[in-house]
Amino acid sequence: MIQRIQSVFLLLITIAMLCFLFLPIWSKTDASGQAYVLNAFSLAATNILSTPEAASATISKSTVVIAVLAILAALVALYEIFQYKNRLTQMKLGFLNTLLLAGLMGSCFYYVSYVGEAAVKAAGRGEYEAGFYLPLLALALNALANRFIRRDEQLVRSVDRLR
Numbered sequence: 001m002i003q004r005i006q007s008v009f010l011l012l013i014t015i016a017m018l019c020f021l022f023l024p025i026w027s028k029t030d031a032s033g034q035a036y037v038l039n040a041f042s043l044a045a046t047n048i049l050s051t052p053e054a055a056s057a058t059i060s061k062s063t064v065v066i067a068v069l070a071i072l073a074a075l076v077a078l079y080e081i082f083q084y085k086n087r088l089t090q091m092k093l094g095f096l097n098t099l100l101l102a103g104l105m106g107s108c109f110y111y112v113s114y115v116g117e118a119a120v121k122a123a124g125r126g127e128y129e130a131g132f133y134l135p136l137l138a139l140a141l142n143a144l145a146n147r148f149i150r151r152d153e154q155l156v157r158s159v160d161r162l163r
Contacts, residue, residue, distance in 0.1 A: 004084065006152070009145035010077045013097070013138045017074035020134040021067060026112045028126030036120050038111055039131065040067040043119065061119075063111055069104040073097055073138065080145075087153040094146040101139045108132060 026038040036045045043061040080093040116126065 004148070004152075006090075006145040006148040007081050007084065009141045009148070010081045013077040013141045013145070014074045016134045016138045016141070017070045017077070020070050020131050020138075023131035023134070024129040025066075025108055025131040026116055026126055026128055028116065028120045028124070030120050034120070036116060036126075038063065038116055040070055043111060043116060045119065061115065063107075063115075066104065066107050066111065069100055069107060070135075073100040073104060076100060077138075077142070087149055087156070090149045091146065091153070094142060094149060097142050098139070098146075101135055101142060105135045105139070108135065 021040045024037050024039050027036065029035045033047050034045050035047075036043065041063060043063055045060070076093055076097045080090050080097065083089045083093065112126070112128070112132070120126065
């Protein structure tokens with residue numbers, strides 16, 4: 001099961017989505033010293049230039065939708081590894097994972113472009129952090145896994161025709 005290349009790709013998707021949960025996605029600092037950081041669970045702002053009392057006061061918006069989509073994508077990829085005996089189910093799960101990853105990328109883009117930019121009134125776009133690129137990596141790995149699953153299915157069908 002793990003010796004197949006598509007299983008390695010699916011395991012890498014799971015690892016990428018688990019890393020995504022703990023890495024920042026986007027950050028921006030305005031002129032007043034408010035640092036806004038978007039991660040999978042919240043869009044949080046802290047005052048970094050003021051006194052320690054003001055720095056401890058944070059503003060936070062929940063972004064649990066991003067975390068739920070990332071967890072679902074990781075779970076689907078992990079479940080897909082163990083469905084190696086039924087390649088048609090694997091292909092369906094791969095398509096489902098493509099939809100989940102596209103939704104994850106869309107929700108990340110929404111929170112960065114609309115919610116984050118509306119909260120920060122400073123010039124500039126902010127900085128995309130490492131977590132922003134992990135869904136793109138997972139989507140590419142999912143496409144590769146789907147390709148190798150389809151190739152295995154075609155190989156099995158061609159052998160069945162020869163019998």
